[in-house]
Amino acid sequence: MAARSEPDSVEQRAEAELVAGLRRRDPAVFERLVRSSGAQLMKIARRYLQSPADAADVVQESFVAVFEGIDRFAGQAQLRTWMHRIVVNKALMRLRSQRRHGEVAIGDLLPRFLPDGHQEIETQPWRAGADVELLARHTQVQVRQAIDTLPEAYRTVLMLRDIEEIDSSEAALLLGISEGALRVRLHRARQALRGLLAPLFVESSEGASGQTSRATTGSTSDPEAASAPGRSTPWR
Amino acid sequence: MALASPSTPRPYITCRQLLDLIYDYLEGTLPADERAEFERHMAVCPSCVHYLDTYRKTLRISRAALRPDAEEQDVLDSELALPEPLVQSILAAIGSR
Structure with a gap:
């Protein structure tokens, strides 16, 4: 041996x-x-x-x-x-x-909430096979474009952690931030990307975002709204 | 025997609070009591169920779109080798050290 x-x-x-x-x-x-x-x-x-x-x-x-x-x-x-x-x-x-100009503000890409803590826009499910669709090359290109849309600080953390799979402590070191800050930034980056991908994967005729505003679904008048955390219209 | 719980149900965590907990929930680092509250909310909120599901899908989709094997074909298509001028530039930079 x-x-x-x-x-x-x-x-x-x-x-x-x-x-x-x-x-x-x-x-x-x-x-x-x-x-x-x-x-x-x-x-x-x-x-x-x-x-x-x-x-x-x-x-x-x-x-x-x-x-x-x-x-x-x-x-x-x-x-x-x-x-x-x-x-x-x-x-x-x-x-x-470098300083990137014309970046989207991360706040514009994150979920919004009503004063009572409900999601302002109800989340729509993505159609079955959203993962399988990645076999389609044009979808991969669209996903990469969505990632490129993220503000630099968020895109970078997403690349390091979710794509390169560099562990938290090393990624935090590379970016010069704390692991706590890294965690928050990564979560925000994933949330923003989720919002950017939704129009690609939601099966809905309710607009490009594929989301339904609670203001139009009348959830605030629902008698259960006071006790249950939220009410969603069913999605296909 | 335990006493019956008070009739007033305790409030649910809000969607806003739940969405902030998703990262730790998926990492498995949520304390047991918060995990219980997370799951209690999920049991009655389809919108958050969809949110969690699509958050998970976002991770899988972004990995699938960018991980090396997905990009392999791009390299084969266009970047099998560095452009020769860049190779020469690199070798010159090293040679000058």
């Missing part, structure tokens, strides 16, 4: 050789890394940055950081995971240095 410290797969051996080459500052090894993993890093950068030019800059900065920091790479994570984090970090730094 191989000793535990020995690389035990072809892939691990290949990675160990790659890292060794990078530590030797071997230009050929580095070029191989740029060519083999550059597209993947570009894809990650593009999730955060709208501009291809900004993403290209971030990829370049990331490779420089890999080159300069390879001696600090502990080898506990996979090289590709480590590079992934570097790109995310560089992309976030780039975002922080």
